[in-house]
Amino acid sequence: MQKRKDYSNGLLDLLALREEIMKKYPPKIAKKRVKAILINDPAIEQEILANVRTIPGIITQRGCTYAGCKGVVLGPTRDIINLVHGPIGCSFYAWLTRRNQTRPAEGEDNYITYCFSTDMQDENIVFGGEAKLKEAIREAYEIFKPKAIGVFSTCPVGLIGDDVHSVSRDMKAELGINIFGFSCEGYRGVSQSAGHHIANNGVFKNVVGLNDRERTGKFQVNMLGEYNIGGDAFELEALFEEAGITLLSSFSGNSTIKSMEYSHTADLNMVMCHRSINYIAEMMEEKYGIPWIKVNFVGAESTAKSLRKVADYFGDADLKAKVEEIIEREMVKVEEVRKSIKPRVEGKLAMMFVGGSRAHHYQDLFSELGIRTVSAGYEFAHRDDYEGRKVLPTIKIDADSRNIEELVVTKDEKLFRNDLVEKKAELQRLGYEFKEYAGMMPDMNKNSLVIDDINHWETEKLIEFYKPDVFCAGIKEKYVVQKAGIPLKQLHSYDYGGPYAAFGGAINFYIEMERMLATKIWKMIDAPWKHESELVGSMTIEA
């Protein structure tokens, strides 16, 4: 088999690699996996198998529906008590582990540092847990006096028939605060992705639109699908503020439920992580007429592009000038660092397997440093995240996606923004793209390897084949890859570093890559005597 060293000579035969990976699998598995591993060719239409069940027994990166709902989407919001209805583990594992930073003002509610659970016991499983859930909500209210409580279902809840929605309604009536439930049992979908959708539905139904407050800014926007890991949202907030753009709410980094309640008064929704949040963007457009655009603030060039796109939307000359001024100033700083680091890392190979958007977005950062992404894939994405939204009408609804509720959204006659609909039509005529995401594959080189839901075996083979210089994935993969002598950058938790968003974040990432790729520690793995001929001792104790 050809190895990575041949790569610079042009195309290499990835078919052989794929075949070798398949050889290990029982035929049924091979038949399925081969459709999830594509040798990319942007020039032709290619279909990838995504958002389907993981094969039992396969060591996957994926998590569960609960993780997507509670952990990802609702977890970063600070002024709500997220009460997990279930045995203790589910709440315990989602307790502070996603690094969603938040910055509450003095005296403002912040429950992110807390972990709430009904800690279901066997008698709750046998006789039902609704009474305990009600009592737990009462106790949470008694002690903490929160403004809102979200109730999250774990696996046993749905199975024993506990109705978290009716309990939530009852308790909402009893306590007079906003209480709502999520049927996000771990088994609901094939990955976290189902949980994102369920969370979107719940927030849209129960929170968005509760407060029709007056305008506070000239250009009002929401940031969707940005979770403030490592402080990314702080970078973006500072950027918008300086530009004079009013960020009403974020879904859901550094966010509050309070702000989501008036998020429908925005003029534009920016979608960062398409996979986890496009549902709310779509529903807000249908109900309130707010257009959405795909943005990417990972990478300095992408940040500039996204900022310009927002400024172009509003079309205001002062705003445009301000945005240009910021870009110009920040790019000077970015370029200075980039120029010093790029020569040392250029030509290295990277691969990344995370999430529903990061495996795409981070390629921009790497290419700014001249690092080539030879293989990438998502953990829980759908075909549209790979091939673009153009394939949406052709995605088949299977049994696993059918059980997630599709909300029927109707136009809000009073609040519907006809002015925005007209603005959108006008801009579209000029070639401005709305609700468009072209996916990861068109942006990747020909003959790069695209892999959905990569598993342990495939990871090992990829490392053996490419010997990449840096591998990006999550905590479960981190030390597996590093034991093989390849540095791994976590793109979920950022290895407790960051921020990596916007201009300042790009600089941080360049410096981080220099650290990871320039260190000599990996070259010290073998002891100096390892390659010397062995000495025969004459002074050993036994001698």
Next chain:
Amino acid sequence: MLLRHTTNEVKERKALTVNPAKTCQPVGAMYAALGVHGCLPHSHGSQGCCSYHRSALTRHYKEPVMAATSSFTEGSSVFGGQANLMQAIETIFTVYEPEIIAVHSTCLSETIGDDLNQIVIKAREEGKVPLGKFIVQAATPSYVGSHVTGFANMLEAFVKYFAEKTDEKRRQINLLSGWVEPADMRELKRLMKVMKIKSVLIPDTSDVLDTPMTGKFEMYPKGGTTIPEMVSMGDSMQSLGLGEWATQKAAISLNNKCKVPFEITDIPIGIKATDRFIQALAKAGRVSIPEQISEERGRLIDVITDMHQYLYGKRVAVFGDPDNIIPLIEFLVDMDMKPVYIVSGTPGKYFESRMAEILSDRVPETKYKNGPQADMFLMHQWIKENPVDLLIGNTYGKYIARDENIPFVRMGFPIVDRIGHSYFSTLGYMGGLRIVEKILSAIMDKQDATCLEEKFELVM
């Protein structure tokens, strides 16, 4: 403030747990299974369980933690998970080639009533288990007990499945290690060597979760209790279980199956628990205690007498698992410290009697609670009522420590923000020395950082 909603006003709770001092069974089963050589843990449930447990263990050890899952979907939850487990077994033996698959259940598979025994029997009958390969299974419903219970159940499953009684007695003892770190297991093995006792240690995560960097990933590292070792346990002279919660079940099971007598003693943390452990070992192995052990003990006592003034009367809050904190509390009391607040989420009546035994005379003012609602929130409220000088527990304690400005020593599971626990043992007299060192450093670092300039000491 990080925990800005916590006040000293304690309200009785019956249903709500806040900031738990425990987690659920399967993660314990996974940890125990990693201490068996060539074994791949398998989580029979939703993907998230396996993902969460692997993540938790990986963050704690900063090492690869491999495990597979049955990847339940809604269909399997309705129709049962048999088909998923059958397929998983085939997939695992083909793709990952372990010697043993250690299957544990989850709240999901337990709630729908999947019978692991029956499924595994069926898998064997259908030839899905290659010759010379094994499947061990344990029921670990997440809604019973805690992570410690899961560890105990998996451990029991291993000895029950593998241990065999032959006509030949072996001059060895079985050491059931309890939930301790790889470094602790290494230390136990060193102590056995010093005592000149042949033993089988199970589980044994040393050389599994503390492996060296070699540039090559090993799916099944060299450590872990081996199959022949487990088989031989049925012929051992005695079993010694370290910790009631984690090892009693396995010890009883082994006794039932192979008539190996057993004794349960505390995990050797601190002076007295180590004394009891060493004496039990000497008795079980019929050996005299070597001078080296007495010297190690002497060193520990020496250091405590040297530094007693910094320990005496210090109020301590402790949270963790019963097997680990019972001997720890005893150790603190022996050093004249005052463990005033103690919580453990793990249920079990024995906890109370042990606490009363250790504390009622020496620290009568102590408050302790275990089981439901015995959580870190309650302990923090107690601390708010009347502060402490030291906090001991897992990493989650750092939020309390920072808010209340309390010196903090990390012990327990999980420790995700510091290293050391997997490399430096806290067991035996030498481990006791490490605990003393950590406690002193924490207390003295605070004194150095906060005392008045004129009170700043060079020699301490």
